[in-house]
Amino acid sequence: MKQTRPAPDIWLLICILALLAIGIIMVYSAGSVLAFHDYGDSFYFVKRQALFAVLGLVAMFVTANVDYRVWRKYAKPILIACFIMLIAVLIPGIGVVRGGARSWLGIGSFGIQPSEFMKLGMILFLAHWLSKEPGKIKTFTTGLLPPLGLIGLAFGIIMLQPDLGTGTVMMGASMLIIFTAGARMKHLSLLALGGVAGFAALIAAAPYRLQRITAFLDPWSDPLGAGYQIIQSLYAIGPGGLAGLGLGMSRQKYSYVPEPQTDFIFSILAEELGFIGGMIVLLLFLVLVWRGMRVAMTVPDAFGSLLGVGIVGMVAVQVIINIGVVIGMMPVTGITLPLISYGGSSLTLMLTALGILVNLSRYAR
Numbered sequence: 001m002k003q004t005r006p007a008p009d010i011w012l013l014i015c016i017l018a019l020l021a022i023g024i025i026m027v028y029s030a031g032s033v034l035a036f037h038d039y040g041d042s043f044y045f046v047k048r049q050a051l052f053a054v055l056g057l058v059a060m061f062v063t064a065n066v067d068y069r070v071w072r073k074y075a076k077p078i079l080i081a082c083f084i085m086l087i088a089v090l091i092p093g094i095g096v097v098r099g100g101a102r103s104w105l106g107i108g109s110f111g112i113q114p115s116e117f118m119k120l121g122m123i124l125f126l127a128h129w130l131s132k133e134p135g136k137i138k139t140f141t142t143g144l145l146p147p148l149g150l151i152g153l154a155f156g157i158i159m160l161q162p163d164l165g166t167g168t169v170m171m172g173a174s175m176l177i178i179f180t181a182g183a184r185m186k187h188l189s190l191l192a193l194g195g196v197a198g199f200a201a202l203i204a205a206a207p208y209r210l211q212r213i214t215a216f217l218d219p220w221s222d223p224l225g226a227g228y229q230i231i232q233s234l235y236a237i238g239p240g241g242l243a244g245l246g247l248g249m250s251r252q253k254y255s256y257v258p259e260p261q262t263d264f265i266f267s268i269l270a271e272e273l274g275f276i277g278g279m280i281v282l283l284l285f286l287v288l289v290w291r292g293m294r295v296a297m298t299v300p301d302a303f304g305s306l307l308g309v310g311i312v313g314m315v316a317v318q319v320i321i322n323i324g325v326v327i328g329m330m331p332v333t334g335i336t337l338p339l340i341s342y343g344g345s346s347l348t349l350m351l352t353a354l355g356i357l358v359n360l361s362r363y364a365r
Contacts, residue, residue: 005362006362006363007362008064008358008359008361008362009291009294009295009358009361009364011287011291012288012291012292012295012357012358012361013358015284015285015287015288015291016060016288016339016351016354016358018284019284019285019288019338019339019340020053020056020057020351022269022281022284022339022340023049023053023265023337023339023340023341024046024049024050024053025247026265026268026269026340027045027046027049027261027265027340027341027342028042028043028045028046029247029248029250029253029272030250030253030260030261030265030268030269031044031045031046031253031260031261031342032045032046032248032253033253033254033255033260034253034255034259034260034261035261037255045261045342048342048344049342049344049347051344052343052344052347052348053347053351055348056347056348056350056351056352057351059348059351059352059355060351060352060354060355060358061355062355063352063353063355063356063358063359064355064356064358064359065359066359067359068304068307068356068359068360068363069301069303069304071124071128071307071356072128072303074124075124075125075127075128075129076125076128078121078124078125079121079122079124079125081121082114082117082118082121082122082154083118083154083157085105085112085114085117085118086114086115086118086154086157086158087157088105088114089103089104089105089114089115089161090157090160090161095161103115103161103163103166112344112345113166113345113346115158115161115163115166115167115170116166116345116346116349117345117349118158118166118170119166119169119170119173119314119349119353120311120314120349120352122150122170122173122174123173123174123177123307123310123311123314123353124307124310125150126147126151126174126177126178126306126310127177127303127304127306127307127310128303129147130147130177130178130181130302130306131181131301131302131303131305131306134181134182134302135182137178137181137182137183138182138183138184140184140187143183144183144184144187147174147178148178148191151170151174151175154167154170155167155170155171158170163334164333164334165321165334165335166335168317168321168333168335169314169317169318169321169335170314172314172317173310173311173313173314173317174310175188176309176310176313176317177306177309177310177313180305180306180309181302181306216230216328216330216331216332219231219234219328228258229257229258229264229332230325230328230332232252232256232257232258232264232267233252233257233264233267233325233326233327233328234267234327235252235256236250236251236252236256236257236264236267236268236270236271237267237270237271237326237327239251239271240270240272240273240274240275240277240278241274241275242274242275242276243273243274243275243276244270244271244272244273244274244275244276244277245271245272245274246272247272247273248272249272250268250271250272251271252267252268252271253268261341261342262336262341262342262343263322263325263326263334263335263336263337263341264326265337265340265341265342266278266281266322266323266326266337266340267326269281269340270326281340282323285315285316285319285338288315289312289315289316291361292308292311292312292315292357293308293309293312294364295308295357295360295361295364296308296309296312296360298364298365299360299363299364300363300365304360304363307356307360308357308360311353311354311356311357312357314353315338315350315354318335318336318337318338319337319338321333321335322335322336322337322338322341323337338350339351
């Protein structure tokens with residue numbers, strides 16, 4: 001008699017699909033004015049987002065139905081491919097410059113962002129590597145330094161683009177995997193001190209990053225310069241009140257909030273749907289993270305557990321940074337809100353990764 005395959009976590013699926021639906025609606029609402037101004041078509045952004053949502057859902061369906069243990073065999077080739085794409089981006093004539101960063105591969109308006117794929121590639125490889133010899137991570141030189149060197153190499157190449165936001169998310173998810181794998185706290189504490197010093201050096205090396213730090217501390221000290229984005233974001237959130245101005249009724253999307261359909265889409269959502277709408281979105285993310293961590297803790301093997309932790313960590317870190325920037329609690333970094341913001345590479349990659357998490361949920365106890 002054929003054995004019935006276990007069903008996936010239904011709450012996890014509901015959260016993913018609900019956030020995706022909210023995202024498509026908000027991409028149209030937040031980006032329609034800019035789309036009409038730049039392209040003469042109010043539906044320009046939402047049509048592309050819907051296309052990538054379909055592609056992402058197909059990818060999620062595939063990964064949700066492929067045994068997660070299969071990815072262990074392909075972890076190394078996937079990581080190598082991600083490194084090749086990252087290096088290709090830096091080659092003039094191959095990499096495409098958008099928004100001041102050489103972060104894209106593609107032709108015309110269609111392109112992919114290899115740094116987005118590196119996030120998942122690194123998670124897959126680290127889960128494979130660290131689950132082979134579980135106790136080795138407790139040794140500093142032979143267990144902890146090699147994966148850290150690999151993460152540092154990827155982060156360094158991403159910073160050459162430069163893309164601090166994506167690099168930070170990759171680093172955060174990777175360190176969460178290393179912590180879960182059993183690294184010693186004293187080793188991680190020493191590395192954290194070194195990381196803070198390195199982060200400070202990165203900020204000091206680029207004047208625009210230092211301006212973002214000072215703007216974060218006091219955005220009104222430079223309201224038309226470095227503090228402009230944070231101020232306009234807060235001007236959007238404030239009038240939203242409890243229930244919002246109404247879907248489509250944002251005033252700040254009329255060329256006040258920069259890129260309202262991407263990095264600052266949550267500020268437009270809060271303006272139009274208010275505190276209630278914003279809390280619903282945050283609650284959906286919270287349930288997604290909770291169910292994802294539950295899956296990671298109950299999956300039967302170390303590879304699956306570390307893989308689940310990495311995927312959930314990628315989502316959580318990205319949400320924390322994006323929301324933190326939008327509400328003025330963190331310096332401005334160019335990073336999207338998962339499943340909500342406009343962006344083909346980020347949306348497709350996120351749905352692909354979440355498909356793997358859904359597959360993991362089939363095997364959770």
